[in-house]
Amino acid sequence: MLRSCVSRLRTLAVLRGQPGVAPLPAKDPWSPRRSFSSEVIHMDLSLPNPSWNEDMRLLFDQFMKKSEDGSWKHLPSYKSKFTQRTEDIKIYFPDAKLMKEKLSQAQLFPRSLEEGLGFEYAMFHNCVEDRIVCIFQGGPYLQGAPGFLHGGAIATMIDATLGACAIVAVGVAMTASLNISFKRPIPLGSVVVINSQVDKVEGRKLFLSCNIRSVDEKTVYSEATSLFVKLDPKTRLT
Ligand SMILES: CCCCCCCC(=O)SCCNC(=O)CCNC(=O)[C@H](O)C(C)(C)COP(=O)(O)OP(=O)(O)OC[C@H]1O[C@@H](n2cnc3c(N)ncnc32)[C@H](O)[C@@H]1OP(=O)(O)O
Numbered sequence: 001m002l003r004s005c006v007s008r009l010r011t012l013a014v015l016r017g018q019p020g021v022a023p024l025p026a027k028d029p030w031s032p033r034r035s036f037s038s039e040v041i042h043m044d045l046s047l048p049n050p051s052w053n054e055d056m057r058l059l060f061d062q063f064m065k066k067s068e069d070g071s072w073k074h075l076p077s078y079k080s081k082f083t084q085r086t087e088d089i090k091i092y093f094p095d096a097k098l099m100k101e102k103l104s105q106a107q108l109f110p111r112s113l114e115e116g117l118g119f120e121y122a123m124f125h126n127c128v129e130d131r132i133v134c135i136f137q138g139g140p141y142l143q144g145a146p147g148f149l150h151g152g153a154i155a156t157m158i159d160a161t162l163g164a165c166a167i168v169a170v171g172v173a174m175t176a177s178l179n180i181s182f183k184r185p186i187p188l189g190s191v192v193v194i195n196s197q198v199d200k201v202e203g204r205k206l207f208l209s210c211n212i213r214s215v216d217e218k219t220v221y222s223e224a225t226s227l228f229v230k231l232d233p234k235t236r237l238t
Helices: 002-016 038-042 054-069 084-090 096-104 151-170
Strands: 072-075 119-126 131-138 173-182 191-202 205-214 220-230
Touching (some): 054 072, 054 131, 119 151, 131 151, 151 173, 151 205
Antiparallel strands (some): 173 220, 205 220
């Protein structure tokens, strides 16, 4: 069991690429005013930073403690990945060179805002139960209704968590459908817990579900179901 977990995590690491080897883009095309330092690109952004509130730090510490016996594993997360993952998905593009150029300028969407302003999160994989928990603190730039998170921001974190769950399970997969039930508004700046799992695998199709709860587990903010499809190496994406 432990061996299969390690192998799956290796797959995830490969898909995400390894830190320290990504070439830097000449400039940041999306925001010329922002500095694009190699430190930020290569830094594991799922580690505590000064913007994290007490709930976020406590939960992170709890999951790190649970990870000590190997049953849970902290999943690192970077702003930009451009190494092995690029190689893995190259086969799905007809023009590999063009794709590589585009990727050299790309950033992971949930990691594209400055520290504390957008998506602060950390994911943990339960190797025994094969599920992923994401602890998430939504910052002030994610506002929808005044004082609450935007539905699109919630959907983003759901998609990212379910996506990680799918990738750990089967490798390169994409969201084919996502159905979200928003039950209660999530206050800006609060910490929530996203619990995700693979419910069923049918060939290349993965059916996953998740819920978002408050830290005390008393409030269910959202529930979602999704279909991810493992990419067929014979099919091109564009
Ligand atoms: C660590 C970071 C994680 C980040 C995770 C982020 C994840 C994302 O956001 S991905 C971005 C959003 N998703 C996309 O852009 C995907 C766009 N869609 C596609 O490219 C394709 O439709 C894709 C890849 C999903 C499926 O295409 P393809 O591989 O050709 O599959 P295809 O042969 O059509 O279908 C395979 C099976 O899935 C089913 N299926 C495909 N799409 C759907 C759908 N939308 N609804 C229901 N069933 C579907 C088919 O019916 C078929 O079923 P069966 O095998 O029973 O006949």
